[in-house]
Amino acid sequence: MTDATTSSAASSSARAAILSRLRAAGGGGPLPPLDVTVLERRQWPARERMERLRKGMEAVHTEFLEATPGNWTAVARAFCDREGLKNLLYGPGSEAGARLAADWAADRGAGQGAGGTQLMPYDRPVEAFKDELFNGVDAGFTGTVGGVAETGGLLLMPDAAEPRLMSLVPPIHLALLRASTIQDSFWSAVKALGWGRRLPPNALMISGPSKTADIEQTLAYGVHGPKRLIVILVDDLELA
Amino acid sequence: MHAELEVHFRDSAAKALLDPQLRANFRRAMDGLMAKRKAQFPDPADLQDLRDLSTAIRSRSLLNLPDLLEQFEANCTKNGIRVHWAETCEEANELILGILQSKGAKTLVKGKSMVSEEMHLNAFLEQHGIEALESDLGEYIIQLDGETPSHIIMPAIHKNKDQIARQFSQKIKDAKYTEDVDELTAMARKVLRQKFLDADAGLSGVNFAVAETGTLCLVENEGNGRMSTHVPPLHIAVMGLEKVVARLEDVAPLYAILTRSATGQAVSTYFNLITGPRGTGEKDGPQDVHLVILDNGRSRIYADPQLRATLRCIRCGACMNHCPVYTRVGGHAYEAVYPGPIGKILTPQMEGVGVRHDLIHGSSLCGACGEVCPVEIPIPEILVRLRREATHTDAGSQVAGKGTGRTRTEDWAWRLWAGLLKRPRLYRLAAWFATRFGKALPAGAPLIQNWTRTRTKPVPARRSLQERMRSEAQSGGTRHD
Amino acid sequence: MNGSKPKKVYFYGTCLVDLFFPDAGMAGIQLLRAAGVEVVFPQGQTCCGQPAYNCGYWEEARDVARTQVALFPEDLPVILPSGSCAGMMKVHYPELFHGQPDEAQVRAFSGRVYELTQFLVQVLGVKLTDLGEPVKVTWHSSCHAVRDLGLKGEPQSLIGQLANVELAPLARTHECCGFGGTFSVRQPEISGAMSCDKAADAEATGASVLLSTDGGCLMNVNGTLEAKGSALKVQHIAEFLWERTHAR
Numbered sequence A: 001m002t003d004a005t006t007s008s009a010a011s012s013s014a015r016a017a018i019l020s021r022l023r024a025a026g027g028g029g030p031l032p033p034l035d036v037t038v039l040e041r042r043q044w045p046a047r048e049r050m051e052r053l054r055k056g057m058e059a060v061h062t063e064f065l066e067a068t069p070g071n072w073t074a075v076a077r078a079f080c081d082r083e084g085l086k087n088l089l090y091g092p093g094s095e096a097g098a099r100l101a102a103d104w105a106a107d108r109g110a111g112q113g114a115g116g117t118q119l120m121p122y123d124r125p126v127e128a129f130k131d132e133l134f135n136g137v138d139a140g141f142t143g144t145v146g147g148v149a150e151t152g153g154l155l156l157m158p159d160a161a162e163p164r165l166m167s168l169v170p171p172i173h174l175a176l177l178r179a180s181t182i183q184d185s186f187w188s189a190v191k192a193l194g195w196g197r198r199l200p201p202n203a204l205m206i207s208g209p210s211k212t213a214d215i216e217q218t219l220a221y222g223v224h225g226p227k228r229l230i231v232i233l234v235d236d237l238e239l240a
Numbered sequence B: 001m002h003a004e005l006e007v008h009f010r011d012s013a014a015k016a017l018l019d020p021q022l023r024a025n026f027r028r029a030m031d032g033l034m035a036k037r038k039a040q041f042p043d044p045a046d047l048q049d050l051r052d053l054s055t056a057i058r059s060r061s062l063l064n065l066p067d068l069l070e071q072f073e074a075n076c077t078k079n080g081i082r083v084h085w086a087e088t089c090e091e092a093n094e095l096i097l098g099i100l101q102s103k104g105a106k107t108l109v110k111g112k113s114m115v116s117e118e119m120h121l122n123a124f125l126e127q128h129g130i131e132a133l134e135s136d137l138g139e140y141i142i143q144l145d146g147e148t149p150s151h152i153i154m155p156a157i158h159k160n161k162d163q164i165a166r167q168f169s170q171k172i173k174d175a176k177y178t179e180d181v182d183e184l185t186a187m188a189r190k191v192l193r194q195k196f197l198d199a200d201a202g203l204s205g206v207n208f209a210v211a212e213t214g215t216l217c218l219v220e221n222e223g224n225g226r227m228s229t230h231v232p233p234l235h236i237a238v239m240g241l242e243k244v245v246a247r248l249e250d251v252a253p254l255y256a257i258l259t260r261s262a263t264g265q266a267v268s269t270y271f272n273l274i275t276g277p278r279g280t281g282e283k284d285g286p287q288d289v290h291l292v293i294l295d296n297g298r299s300r301i302y303a304d305p306q307l308r309a310t311l312r313c314i315r316c317g318a319c320m321n322h323c324p325v326y327t328r329v330g331g332h333a334y335e336a337v338y339p340g341p342i343g344k345i346l347t348p349q350m351e352g353v354g355v356r357h358d359l360i361h362g363s364s365l366c367g368a369c370g371e372v373c374p375v376e377i378p379i380p381e382i383l384v385r386l387r388r389e390a391t392h393t394d395a396g397s398q399v400a401g402k403g404t405g406r407t408r409t410e411d412w413a414w415r416l417w418a419g420l421l422k423r424p425r426l427y428r429l430a431a432w433f434a435t436r437f438g439k440a441l442p443a444g445a446p447l448i449q450n451w452t453r454t455r456t457k458p459v460p461a462r463r464s465l466q467e468r469m470r471s472e473a474q475s476g477g478t479r480h481d
Numbered sequence C: 001m002n003g004s005k006p007k008k009v010y011f012y013g014t015c016l017v018d019l020f021f022p023d024a025g026m027a028g029i030q031l032l033r034a035a036g037v038e039v040v041f042p043q044g045q046t047c048c049g050q051p052a053y054n055c056g057y058w059e060e061a062r063d064v065a066r067t068q069v070a071l072f073p074e075d076l077p078v079i080l081p082s083g084s085c086a087g088m089m090k091v092h093y094p095e096l097f098h099g100q101p102d103e104a105q106v107r108a109f110s111g112r113v114y115e116l117t118q119f120l121v122q123v124l125g126v127k128l129t130d131l132g133e134p135v136k137v138t139w140h141s142s143c144h145a146v147r148d149l150g151l152k153g154e155p156q157s158l159i160g161q162l163a164n165v166e167l168a169p170l171a172r173t174h175e176c177c178g179f180g181g182t183f184s185v186r187q188p189e190i191s192g193a194m195s196c197d198k199a200a201d202a203e204a205t206g207a208s209v210l211l212s213t214d215g216g217c218l219m220n221v222n223g224t225l226e227a228k229g230s231a232l233k234v235q236h237i238a239e240f241l242w243e244r245t246h247a248r
């Protein structure tokens, strides 16, 4: 039987032994130089970045909805209605979430979409509605903090306003991406977003819906996470 | 020191070779993976630049390893990740059991982790009444059959659709027989989502550990890694001590070359950066994150300047995808956690070069592995070095089990060989006999017998090249023979 | 060698060519002579030492290697009709002699080593004229020739100069034939499986001859083809080139 106290004593003696062996082995020596020109070469103009991202992500079954800064909430809403989604999980505390809810309410006020997709706020700890989250939610909506042109990919920083599981548990993930935030590569994104200096408890890149090729190398989508990833791509390049 | 089990790669490989289904499964899979990787690297110069950079990053990480580990640990701790250290697999297992028990956890869902395979964690937890369920689809498939992974990236690659279909229909409750991959996947999804929901804890491996930020990086396509690390209240990560790199910036090229080399993907579906448990105000994510850093022989490998390159490995599996031996015998024939070329150099260093002697000789030294390795590990050279270590006891060597693979017969054989070949007159005499009577050697003679299983016996020419050149010289340099 | 083409070279036969493929050795010498190069063939040649080196018996390998290096004292290129042995002498000798008193000497020797086709193309820049009948051949690239020594298509470029020769691509051309020296007898089952696959791929090309730079691969593939009763023949590249370009 082990308990946490004895294991931590064992751990610290293991730590000391391991580190002293590593030190005794003698690291040091001249460090080989890092030539990053191969990474710097990966650069494209803004519009090409947008096209590349889209191509890369479409190749792995991501779907795109074209939108403008003015109409993206309507585009999101039209999608939900078209797909007959029962509900859409969103983060009321995030900027994008708040805007979505406001426009949604305004539309409803204007008499549109009664009975359509319900907005469902993620406003309490997951423990309070884990079952419902897993079994009763059709789609989740999140913003992004950027995109990656080279390979295609969305960058997300889940937080209190936009929790981690929104982009993972519901079968459809709807993500808002502003074209002006698309970086050349993951490498340049890390630098641009300052991720090397400070990272929140969770940050991630998503390039498509969940997939597997574990059965005979045959691709199958939606193995654990979302079966569909829908990017609402807001073309704000002229404005930027 | 270890269970000194003599393992016969030759025998298990021979058995595997007799299974046409297995051979077809691997051949098809490896051909596909090689083609996909190739398509990702259209420009050889660009690939070489990326390999050079990746190699340099991994080499620097190793040069600074103790410092980076301490920096990493300090940053993890600051972020609220509890860091534990284990010298052996037994210690690591005990640590994890202790953590689980302190939280009263009874069920554990696992993302893919080769280190946990190295530890045989599932069996250990099972013995202590904790259910450990693999959630990567491939791992789930093999766990259903009580098998081990046959590939480090694609654990169920040895199975085909029909085999999986049969297995699911027998082992999953209420499952009907289907060979439709989407339907099979949907069945697993249904079972596993419930498990994620119910699990008391989740376990994951670590692809890269970032020292400057105290971050665990996880590369995956399925989302089971995210499920295992974000849904249960407790997340335990395990990693080999070599996984640390200095900066997140350094991870970018390693990640880029990892997915391309492994499965021929430009990018994985998810690249997940975990830098702490659920933060203030966060509504989900685990309340506790623990990390176990495992040595298990790595610090000894580290001590040798040449063998240290083994630790550059980023576990992409490209070496096995391109290995002509692996392609034919599959992963299980190696009877080791890590199969293929990387396994051939890693396993003997962990378990002892003597006991895994036939593993280090199970290679034609064709060099395909070293050629594709994204971090340029000279696998063939390391194999030759380990063959040396297995049969010699050089001063200063710290290799596990050095000299224990030595046999009198082999010693004598090489002594005879050298005795003959360093004496040209003797060689000339032997050559004369070989060219005159070589034909008469029975095809069933030892060694020749091994050759003639699948081939005709080679017959020496009637006159050797040297003989012909001698007569040419004597007859004044005429040009015909 | 100061830019101009060398007038004189050493030829190192290698043990396999000496005993099993002497015609290939002779042809290699003739090709060099035809290109206007004087060929010195020192007697006393045995083996480059690769088998012992690969098995970890480095003292034994060094003993043999020393006697071989001593046969080539003059500052002349050393030409081998084998990519594998050339790779051993060029790339692995410096490793084998690392820290030995004669390391510098051995390194200087290694610097002079060439595989035959490499030398014909890179140094001599030979131009070949095909005198033979139309024929379809296929090419087996030896692993050591490509990965150790770094051959970059020199043999194929020589074949390409022959007007009547069609080069049929071999599937999985970079996959090992299964020879691997001691591997072929230490792991006969795996080696045999690899050899059979290689033979099948070679037969599927529809070529009548399979060519290679290396005696080991040739012996292996030939033995396998013969055991199957295949009509496909194997030949060393040197012998093939000499036969195609010089009427008897």
Ligand code: SF4
Residues within 6 Å of the ligand: B312, B313, B314, B315, B316, B317, B318, B319, B320, B341, B342, B369, B372, B373, B374, B375, B376, B377
């Ligand atoms: S040794 Fe190289 S090729 Fe093999 S798994 Fe490791 S990194 Fe990949």
